[in-house]
Amino acid sequence: MTVPHQSTPSRDPRAKLPEDRRHMIRRRWLTAVTIVLLVGIPAGYLVISAGQSRDSGRDKERESSAAGLQANWPSLMKRRVFEVPVPAGAWDVAYYETSNWKTSRLYVQFTTTAGGLDAFLAESGTGRARLTSGRITVGDRDAEIAGWTFGDGATDATAAGTTGGTAWAGTSVLREEPRPDTDITVDLTDPAFPRVYAVSATSP
Known part of the structure; x- marks a missing residue:
């Protein structure tokens, strides 16, 4: 006798994710945030430093070019x-x-x-x-x-x-x-x- 095929019941989207899945998503978020901080903060310092150096150079140039x-x-x-x-x-x-x-x-x-x-x-x-x-x-x-x-x-x-x-x-x-x-x-x-x-x- 053929047993009728039973489909896997769909998961309620409101149901909680398995514990290991939640840990994996959390790790991905932490990794992404860490990368953003590691790349963004030094880049910000470089931009600020470059701006200060440029302003300092302009001040010296103005002083040196005074008549x-x-x-x-x-x-x-x-x-x-x-x-x-x-x-x-x-x-x-x-x-x-x-x-x-x-x-x-x-x-x-x-x-x-x-x-x-x-x-x-x-x-x-x-x-x-x-x-x-x-x-x-x-x-x-x-x-x-x-x-x-x-x-x-x-x-x-x-x-x-x-x-x-x-x-x-x-x-x-x-x-x-x-x-x-x-x-x-x-x-x-x-x-x-x-x-x-x-x-x-x-x-x-």
């Missing part, structure tokens, strides 16, 4: 990095910074007192005795970049003490790498209130 000297004090960090210790109480302070893949330069000018000049030279690692009368240590290219004019004076130690009525004196401070080298030229026409021009260069 000539800025009538302001360079930041304390810049003064430390380039070892240009502008003396306290100096006035008519201005600076300009340039940077490329090879060299970074800080151009600084200021007026100070005789005592302020001595303090500046001492903190720079030199002294008034090292200033050579008539010597202009800032090169033509650096002078042009900063917008400085030193007249037609020679740039060696045998030059005359004055150039075009201006009493120049200069020295160069050479330091061991990676510390910067600094060219210092001083206008001593009024010895009581010397005017200092300094160019400090370092490799990034």
Whole structure:
């Protein structure tokens, strides 16, 4: 006798899933969430970091592309990095910074007192005795970049003490790498209130 085929009764969709099936679905969800977190969080940090770096680069670019000297004090960090210790109480302070893949330069000018000049030279690692009368240590290219004019004076130690009525004196401070080298030229026409021009260069 043929037994009639009995179909498998359909499962009520409202019925609970078997325990192992629920564990499998839960594991899949946890795996998916973990992947999203592992991929999404670092990607978010990268986007934020890239935006901050871009903004920082734009700020530096705007500063470096400013036309000539800025009538302001360079930041304390810049003064430390380039070892240009502008003396306290100096006035008519201005600076300009340039940077490329090879060299970074800080151009600084200021007026100070005789005592302020001595303090500046001492903190720079030199002294008034090292200033050579008539010597202009800032090169033509650096002078042009900063917008400085030193007249037609020679740039060696045998030059005359004055150039075009201006009493120049200069020295160069050479330091061991990676510390910067600094060219210092001083206008001593009024010895009581010397005017200092300094160019400090370092490799990034």
